[in-house]
Amino acid sequence: MPAPMLSPKIPHVVILGGGFGGLAAARALGKRSTRGRVRVTLIDRQNHHLFQPLLYQVATAALSAPDIASPIRKLLRKNANTTVLMADVTRIDPKARVVVLRGEEEKEQELAFDHLIVATGMQNAYFGNDAWEANAPGLKTLDEALEIRSRILRAFEGAERTRDDAERDKLLTFVVVGGGATGVELAGALAEIAGKTLARDFRNFDPKESRVVLLEGGPRLLPAFDPKLSEKALLSLRGLGVDVRLNTRVTNVDANGVQIGDEFIPARTTLWAAGLKASGLTAQLGAPLDRAGRVKVNADLTLPDNDRISVLGDLIALEQDGKPLPGVAQTAIQSGELAAANIVASIDGKPRKNFHYSDRGSMATIGRASAIAEVKGLRISGFIAWMMWLFIHVLFLVDFRNRLAVLFEWAWAYLTWQRSSRVILALNENRKS
Amino acid sequence: MPAPMLSPKIPHVVILGGGFGGLAAARALGKRSTRGRVRVTLIDRQNHHLFQPLLYQVATAALSAPDIASPIRKLLRKNANTTVLMADVTRIDPKARVVVLRGEEEKEQELAFDHLIVATGMQNAYFGNDAWEANAPGLKTLDEALEIRSRILRAFEGAERTRDDAERDKLLTFVVVGGGATGVELAGALAEIAGKTLARDFRNFDPKESRVVLLEGGPRLLPAFDPKLSEKALLSLRGLGVDVRLNTRVTNVDANGVQIGDEFIPARTTLWAAGLKASGLTAQLGAPLDRAGRVKVNADLTLPDNDRISVLGDLIALEQDGKPLPGVAQTAIQSGELAAANIVASIDGKPRKNFHYSDRGSMATIGRASAIAEVKGLRISGFIAWMMWLFIHVLFLVDFRNRLAVLFEWAWAYLTWQRSSRVILALNENRKS
Numbered sequence: 059m060p061a062p063m064l065s066p067k068i069p070h071v072v073i074l075g076g077g078f079g080g081l082a083a084a085r086a087l088g089k090r091s092t093r094g095r096v097r098v099t100l101i102d103r104q105n106h107h108l109f110q111p112l113l114y115q116v117a118t119a120a121l122s123a124p125d126i127a128s129p130i131r132k133l134l135r136k137n138a139n140t141t142v143l144m145a146d147v148t149r150i151d152p153k154a155r156v157v158v159l160r161g162e163e164e165k166e167q168e169l170a171f172d173h174l175i176v177a178t179g180m181q182n183a184y185f186g187n188d189a190w191e192a193n194a195p196g197l198k199t200l201d202e203a204l205e206i207r208s209r210i211l212r213a214f215e216g217a218e219r220t221r222d223d224a225e226r227d228k229l230l231t232f233v234v235v236g237g238g239a240t241g242v243e244l245a246g247a248l249a250e251i252a253g254k255t256l257a258r259d260f261r262n263f264d265p266k267e268s269r270v271v272l273l274e275g276g277p278r279l280l281p282a283f284d285p286k287l288s289e290k291a292l293l294s295l296r297g298l299g300v301d302v303r304l305n306t307r308v309t310n311v312d313a314n315g316v317q318i319g320d321e322f323i324p325a326r327t328t329l330w331a332a333g334l335k336a337s338g339l340t341a342q343l344g345a346p347l348d349r350a351g352r353v354k355v356n357a358d359l360t361l362p363d364n365d366r367i368s369v370l371g372d373l374i375a376l377e378q379d380g381k382p383l384p385g386v387a388q389t390a391i392q393s394g395e396l397a398a399a400n401i402v403a404s405i406d407g408k409p410r411k412n413f414h415y416s417d418r419g420s421m422a423t424i425g426r427a428s429a430i431a432e433v434k435g436l437r438i439s440g441f442i443a444w445m446m447w448l449f450i451h452v453l454f455l456v457d458f459r460n461r462l463a464v465l466f467e468w469a470w471a472y473l474t475w476q477r478s479s480r481v482i483l484a485l486n487e488n489r490k491s
Numbered sequence: 492m493p494a495p496m497l498s499p500k501i502p503h504v505v506i507l508g509g510g511f512g513g514l515a516a517a518r519a520l521g522k523r524s525t526r527g528r529v530r531v532t533l534i535d536r537q538n539h540h541l542f543q544p545l546l547y548q549v550a551t552a553a554l555s556a557p558d559i560a561s562p563i564r565k566l567l568r569k570n571a572n573t574t575v576l577m578a579d580v581t582r583i584d585p586k587a588r589v590v591v592l593r594g595e596e597e598k599e600q601e602l603a604f605d606h607l608i609v610a611t612g613m614q615n616a617y618f619g620n621d622a623w624e625a626n627a628p629g630l631k632t633l634d635e636a637l638e639i640r641s642r643i644l645r646a647f648e649g650a651e652r653t654r655d656d657a658e659r660d661k662l663l664t665f666v667v668v669g670g671g672a673t674g675v676e677l678a679g680a681l682a683e684i685a686g687k688t689l690a691r692d693f694r695n696f697d698p699k700e701s702r703v704v705l706l707e708g709g710p711r712l713l714p715a716f717d718p719k720l721s722e723k724a725l726l727s728l729r730g731l732g733v734d735v736r737l738n739t740r741v742t743n744v745d746a747n748g749v750q751i752g753d754e755f756i757p758a759r760t761t762l763w764a765a766g767l768k769a770s771g772l773t774a775q776l777g778a779p780l781d782r783a784g785r786v787k788v789n790a791d792l793t794l795p796d797n798d799r800i801s802v803l804g805d806l807i808a809l810e811q812d813g814k815p816l817p818g819v820a821q822t823a824i825q826s827g828e829l830a831a832a833n834i835v836a837s838i839d840g841k842p843r844k845n846f847h848y849s850d851r852g853s854m855a856t857i858g859r860a861s862a863i864a865e866v867k868g869l870r871i872s873g874f875i876a877w878m879m880w881l882f883i884h885v886l887f888l889v890d891f892r893n894r895l896a897v898l899f900e901w902a903w904a905y906l907t908w909q910r911s912s913r914v915i916l917a918l919n920e921n922r923k924s
Contacts, residue, residue, distance in 0.1 A: 105648055105915045122555040124912035131692045141694040144648040161652045162645065201916060212595065215538055215577040219594045259564045261574040466899060479557035482538045483634060
């Protein structure tokens with residue numbers, strides 16, 4: 059049975075985006091104590107909340123797509139005051155307090171709000187080189203992860219098929235651009251696939267001949283971490299056979315490889331983990347933005363000239379202790395909870411609170427049984443950091459069923475060196491309509 | 492390390508297709524006793540062997556794609572005499588004993604064979620109405636299953652979004668065309684999704700309002716089974732709320748619904764389970780075909796005028812005891828094993844054996860905890876048949892890891908009524924290249 063519709067007189071909060079931030083805000087507004095006092099509509103382009111920290115594992119065939127994705131409406135099914143809509147938001151009118159949305163093949167719909175929470179996150183940025191995108195996909199959505207998985211597996215298939223040695227070398231070269239957490243994790247997983255997972259599966263070449271190149275523009279990997287951990291990560295990756303190049307800027311990417319200054323690296327597969335920009339919707343808020351499109355909000359996360367609109371997570375351009383906020387799940391979750399509390403405070407005529415990010419630590423994995431972590435000034439690396447990483451990620455997987463499924467996949471992978479999702483999907487190619 | 496290349500003087504067997512038939516043939520030819528005496532190349536368009544009997548569970552969001560798919564080269568990794576290639580076969584020259592294949596973006600390659608096994612299976616057939624395909628996808632590949640899953644989930648999303656009652660009714664009507672095993676299983680799963688899985692997830696409608704219509708052209712469901720079991724299936728489906736119409740022929744399908752004679756059923760989602768035809772390659776064999784494109788082979792499965800080419804599984808046009816062979820996994824497996832043995836016999840100058848299909852029984856599920864089965868003249872239905880179905884399907888899942896994963900998903904689904912793979916994937920739409 060549908061929930062009884064709440065009276066239209068109750069303030070309507072519209073949340074754009076069902077990531078960590080939007081979901082945290084919706085959960086806070088759906089609590090028993092506030093449930094009867096606000097109506098909530100959450101809008102997302104996808105039907106699922108995505109556990110982004112494990113997205114690289116879908117891209118590298120360790121997990122299946124449903125392992126890290128749960129339907130948003132299932133996660134919020136108990137919130138009787140909340141409606142979930144899968145739709146594109148095409149326009150925001152901050153003054154008129156209206157968002158315009160469109161589903162597939164449908165007319166546009168207007169939706170009026172009393173309060174708006176913008177939590178649409180980041181997308182891949184190519185810094186003026188959008189033509190590179192076709193040959194160097196990034197990793198922000200499940201569809202991109204499946205596209206990357208397909209490219210990696212197809213490259214090995216092509217290497218088995220070809221009778222041309224130069225072509226085989228090109229197919230067996232994987233370039234990852236960007237030495238942040240995503241780039242490090244992708245490079246580590248690729249080295250493991252080539253060295254172990256596929257070791258006995260081919261007849262015309264040895265997968266160990268394949269080459270993983272990680273390119274970082276700055277002087278060290280994982281610049282958000284302590285330099286000593288950057289050094290550990292560098293040594294771990296080199297130990298896995300990854301060709302890591304620091305202070306290296308890409309000057310061109312095409313279907314045949316990557317140009318870095320005078321050197322050309324022939325490669326069929328290039329993956330992009332070098333930059334992000336804010337989702338395009340921020341430009342419609344009428345607020346000042348930084349270079350990456352993030353919104354320069356007040357300390358309480360509302361817009362400078364419009365306290366009915368709040369911005370969450372990666373989209374916040376705020377500094378704390380002289381540093382920008384880290385683009386991690388905790389920033390999104392904590393800002394989502396604060397924005398929700400502030401909206402309730404506004405409705406009650408009480409003062410809003412300012413955002414203060416509480417650092418719970420950060421971590422990254424480097425291949426099998428190896429990770430780095432930084433928690434409250436403590437630096438941890440190796441197997442213990444990897445166990446921590448494992449524990450925390452399973453714990454935070456939002457959906458109970460997914461926790462068990464992922465644990466099962468990981469235990470299996472650890473025991474067998476296998477990856478269970480080596481399936482090439484190609485909806486786009488076989489589609490007739 | 493790649494396996495040592497076998498001498499090119501050793502007879503080369505090329506197998507087209509890595510389904511049940513092709514895989515059984517490859518396994519037989521890779522046995523210790525024959526391994527050193529033949530070289531084998533197996534070619535498939537996909538990188539994975541697909542456990543087709545469970546494909547409808549991927550389409551209805553109960554299983555994820557990797558649960559029922561294993562990389563063919565992983566399944567055959569221990570067969571040192573076997574090379575697996577992912578490629579399209581564009582041409583067969585039966586006289587010159589050459590197949591022509593093409594990978595992506597590559598030139599065509601010729602591959603000479605001494606013996607050829609054609610095991611490329613069936614594809615959806617629309618009987619002269621190919622325009623229907625865009626609005627009524629069939630269920631033969633993993634990509635098609637994900638496309639169907641996406642359409643089903645998008646229809647419910649659209650129903651939550653729309654403000655138009657007629658449009659909502661259209662979105663909540665699911666028409667399945669064809670009352671064979673696939674149609675019955677799809678209709679049963681759809682009824683369960685609407686009645687239970689999604690029961691509390693929407694605010695603007697009750698999923699129980701949705702309507703599942705199953706159209707069958709003949710006088711009964713599951714015509715391959717005993718009439719008493721057809722009757723049981725009919726009662727079970729009607730008990731689940733499915734609107735089953737027998738003796739009903741579709742006269743048109745478009746994006747708005749299905750025409751059956753004078754009646755039009757408005758529906759956004761139509762699924763096609765009404766017919767199959769042989770893969771197009773059979774036309775190149777120079778052998779007589781039946782109406783569905785199956786090959787009229789000799790009793791030993793070779794072509795009438797070419798004993799170097801054998802045909803397997805669904806592609807065989809042979810009668811046994813006055814009935815056509817059933818299009819099930821057992822037909823494919825048994826014919827694959829026989830074709831492999833006959834090739835070894837030919838090489839040894841021994842006589843080939845004729846194919847005799849040994850019926851191991853057949854079964855179909857009808858929603859939760861209900862199935863029908865027919866084994867050696869015994870007819871079973873209800874919960875016991877469902878337990879048998881469960882046991883046999885898990886047992887036959889080719890890959891050990893997948894067995895555990897599927898058991899886990901099923902146990903979870905049985906306890907919670909949930910479906911773990913409610914994820915809309917849309918590679919084609921987000922793809923930039």
